[in-house]
Amino acid sequence: xxxIIIYGLVGVxxxxxGLGSVLALTYFGLIAEMANFLGYVIGICLSYFLNxxxxxxAKRSALKAIKFTIAMGIAYCLNLGFLTVSYRVYDIDVYLxxxxxxxxxxxxxxxxxxxxxFLK
Numbered sequence: 001x002x003x004i005i006i007y008g009l010v011g012v013x014x015x016x017x018g019l020g021s022v023l024a025l026t027y028f029g030l031i032a033e034m035a036n037f038l039g040y041v042i043g044i045c046l047s048y049f050l051n052x053x054x055x056x057x058a059k060r061s062a063l064k065a066i067k068f069t070i071a072m073g074i075a076y077c078l079n080l081g082f083l084t085v086s087y088r089v090y091d092i093d094v095y096l097x098x099x100x101x102x103x104x105x106x107x108x109x110x111x112x113x114x115x116x117x118f119l120k
Contacts, residue, residue: 003055007110010050018043044072056118064117071112079105
């Protein structure tokens with residue numbers, strides 16, 4: 001249970017930093033797509049560092065960083081797939097679909113980190 005709570009807190013910090021980076025880069029004139037990409041890269045790097053240090057208390061390595069990136073990519077694809085099907089196919093309210101997709105991302109991201117990236 002401790003890992004789940006810490007994972008959630010890391011997610012909140014990561015969201016503020018990632019989104020803050022996107023907004024700051026946009027404010028300083030970077031095109032939206034590049035600002036978004038760089039904010040995502042900053043967020044992934046921070047998330048890997050914080051989750052390895054605080055959530056899973058694991059040593060960092062290049063292999064774990066690669067596995068983490070893969071895990072977050074899988075979680076994002078599950079998120080996007082659920083969003084697309086629920087919103088486009090089943091006509092679920094877009095805001096509800098976004099929230100539910102976020103839950104899918106969070107749960108799958110945690111499970112992939114726990115059982116694929118930071119094995120215990």
